Amino acid sequence: MTAETPDPLLLAALATVQDPELRRPITELGMVESARIIGSVARVKVLLTIAACPLRSTIVADVTAAASTVPAVDSVQVEVGAMSPQQRATLRAGLKHRSVPFGDPGSLTRVIAVASGKGGVGKSSLTANLACAMAADGLRVGIIDADVHGFSIPGLMGITQAPTRVDEMILPPVAHGVKVISIGMFVKGNVPVIWRGPMLHRALEQFLTDVHFGDLDVLLLDLPPGTGDIAISVAQLLPGSELLVITTPQSAAAQVAERAGSIAAQTGQKVLGVVENMSWLQLPDGTRMEPFGSGGGAELSARLSTTLGTEVRLLGSIALDPVLREGGDSGLPVVLGHPQAPAAQEIVRIARGLARRPRGLSGLKLPVTPV
Structure with a gap:
């Protein structure tokens, strides 16, 4: 083996290291410039996408740990460099070629737009918790904080870092296994x-x-309340997206939320169902109090079923639980911080119901032509 030839065992170990932002093996992304074993020392040179990569230390630690698993390696030396403009261009071209266009009719990504008629019903909190629950079950999940004027997803997910830019491409931060982008990361x-x-x-x-x-x-989109510009843009850019409508129990909230769901009659989107938030509060003696009344979720479900001419089910009712609010304030969603809480268990149940549809090719046209 010459000095320039990569060691196959070392390369195989490095193939287990994923770029924290791109979520692909660093060997596949062209980030490993050299990988040699000299004596009992593993020497690896890694090329970061940009010199100021915020996750530099994470990559170095992961490379060191992976290289240390190779037999006969007693120590690891990691040299860090940066990709050249040509190498970044090659990387971008490869990523664009492999990415799934969410608006394409053939996309296998399920796009769920979380909507509400009015603010303050817990739509953003539910979006964050549903995403984390799905990611915890092994799904690859992303969130777009589409509420540009009232962005809150970064705080709810505990994200403080800015996205990494590779020329014109933006790499979304990852929190709790979920890729997240929000205008709040740029202000x-x-x-x-x-x-x-x-x-x-x-x-x-x-x-x-x-x-x-x-x-x-x-892919979950946290929409702004109502039926304004963003709701219309989502229908235009993502015609295959589905709506999840959030309400609270009071009748007034259900009436307003009906408008947010009824937009599907004009856009052709499907309404997945209704979630009633802040349904009840459990008191210390075990009894339940309904501070916002009752029946709003069922009322909204019935109204949308009539308006759209198809069954729109009430998918669940979530308790008004202080730990849900505390999780949002701390950046640790309740499904992860307090998984035994009634609110967390109900959110997980709803998330698993939404994710039940298998990801497959059934019903999709394949780009093949019989000879």
């Missing part, structure tokens, strides 16, 4: 985003085209 402090319709549409379009999510099983 400083708590500065408001003051945009009108065309800018909102362009922001969503850029999230869908310039952000590299890779191959996802489920």
Whole structure:
């Protein structure tokens, strides 16, 4: 073996290391420039996508751990460099070739738009928790925080880092196994985003085209409340997306939420169902109090079924639980921080019901022609 020839055992070990942002093996991404074993020392040179990669230390630690598993290796030396513009261009071309266009009729990614009629019903909290519950079950999940004016997903997911840019491509941060993008990652402090319709549409379009999510099983969109510009843009850019409508028990909230679900009659989207949040509060003596009344979820389900001419089921009712709020404040969703809480268990049940549809090729046209 010459000095320039990579060691096959060492390469095989490094193939188990994934880039934390791209979620692909570093050997497949062209990030391993050299991998040799000299005596009992493994010497690896890794090329980062950009010199200022925020996850540099994570990659070095993972490479060191993987190389240490190779027999006869007593120590590991990792040299870190950066890709050249040509190498980054090759990387981008490969990623674009393999990525799944979510708006394509042949996409295998299930796109779920989480909608509500009004704010304050817990839509964003449920989006974050549903995503984490699905990821914990082994699915590849992404979130687009489409509520540009009222973004909250980064805080709910505990994300403080900015996305990494590889030239024109954006790599979304990963939290709790979920890839996340939000306009909140591009503004400083708590500065408001003051945009009108065309800018909102362009922001969503850029999230869908310039952000590299890779191959996802489920993509969740946290929509702003109501039936405004973003709801219309989602229907245009992602015609195969499905709506999940969130409400609270009071009748007034259900009436407003009906409008958010009824948009499907005009856009051709499917309504997956209704989730009633803040349904009841368990008191210390074990009894349940209904501070916001009762029946709103069932009422909304019945109304949408009549309006759309198809069954829209009430998928679940989630308790008003302090630990759910605490999880949102701390950036650790309740399904992970307090999995035994009634609210967490109900969210997990709903998430598994939504993810039950298998990911496959049934009903899709394949690009083959009989000879």
